Amino acid sequence: GAVVSQHPSWVICKSGTSVKIECRSLDFQATTMFWYRQFPKQSLMLMATSNEGSKATYEQGVEKDKFLINHASLTLSTLTVTSAHPEDSSFYICSARDRRTSGYGEQFFGPGTRLTVL
Amino acid sequence: DAKTTQPTSMDCAEGRAANLPCNHSTISGNEYVYWYRQIHSQGPQYIIHGLKNNETNEMASLIITEDRKSSTLILPHATLRDTAVYYCIVRDNSGGGADGLTFGKGTHLIIQP
Numbered sequence A: 001g002a003v004v005s006q007h008p009s010w011v012i013c014k015s016g017t018s019v020k021i022e023c024r025s026l027d028f029q030a031t032t033m034f035w036y037r038q039f040p041k042q043s044l045m046l047m048a049t050s051n052e053g054s055k056a057t058y059e060q061g062v063e064k065d066k067f068l069i070n071h072a073s074l075t076l077s078t079l080t081v082t083s084a085h086p087e088d089s090s091f092y093i094c095s096a097r098d099r100r101t102s103g104y105g106e107q108f109f110g111p112g113t114r115l116t117v118l
Numbered sequence B: 001d002a003k004t005t006q007p008t009s010m011d012c013a014e015g016r017a018a019n020l021p022c023n024h025s026t027i028s029g030n031e032y033v034y035w036y037r038q039i040h041s042q043g044p045q046y047i048i049h050g051l052k053n054n055e056t057n058e059m060a061s062l063i064i065t066e067d068r069k070s071s072t073l074i075l076p077h078a079t080l081r082d083t084a085v086y087y088c089i090v091r092d093n094s095g096g097g098a099d100g101l102t103f104g105k106g107t108h109l110i111i112q113p
Helices: none
Strands: A004-007 A010-013 A019-025 A030-038 A045-051 A067-073 A076-081 A090-098 A107-109 A113-117 B009-013 B018-023 B031-038 B045-050 B061-064 B070-075 B084-092 B107-112
Touching: A004 A090, A010 A019, A019 A030, A019 A090, A019 A113, A030 A067, A030 A076, A045 A067, A076 A090, A107 B045, B009 B018, B018 B031, B018 B084, B018 B107, B031 B061, B045 B061, B045 B070, B070 B084
Parallel strands: A010 A113, B009 B107
Antiparallel strands: A004 A019, A019 A076, A030 A045, A030 A090, A067 A076, A090 A107, A090 A113, B018 B070, B031 B045, B031 B084, B061 B070, B084 B107
16 A cells, blocks of 8 residues: 555656656545655755645745645646756656555655656 | 664675664653655665654564664675665654654665675
8 A cells, every 4th residue: 555656757857848746645535735856966855745636735946836736636746847958957756645545654656757858 | 753873884794684773862752653665766675663663564573672772784694785874863753753764874784705
């Protein structure tokens, strides 16, 4: 149980284009989903928190107009990187909290999406 | 959330127990200790968590000192597939764990054949 998937697993795009990344909880309903970013040889950095049916909360320094998050259902959140530039190239990882065990706080992570912007 | 300190890297022989230490001297009464690991180019994997009692599951054991200022994650019989970066995270769950996780640099555990 507690499986989170991401699609695509990797993507290459041209500078100036937009890329959408999907995060799905496959066997549970997610109260909250989180988006992280990881640059090479660095640790994960939280970008934003999204709750189903409400606006995402962004961490300081993360541009909300550039990284659009939509959490339309309890099993799906999407991250759209708009007008991508080479400096947006990174490993994007989502995680989800299981609604049934939300009091314990553990998060289940997706496999990540490697974005390369040319 | 309280800050944690972990060694940058550790080696362990395959088949032996891997003991990963974590210092969290400023931990408060409401804060839990969580362990995650990240195998190269994958998303992190939840391992175990605890408040003050020692915990064990199918993956590992978590030993928390009586004063809660440090803890040790134990992988009882390490295999090559346990090579990963291990993150010790301290967080307050009083809000239902609704916040994202703050990852430090973690410990790069290398299992040697």
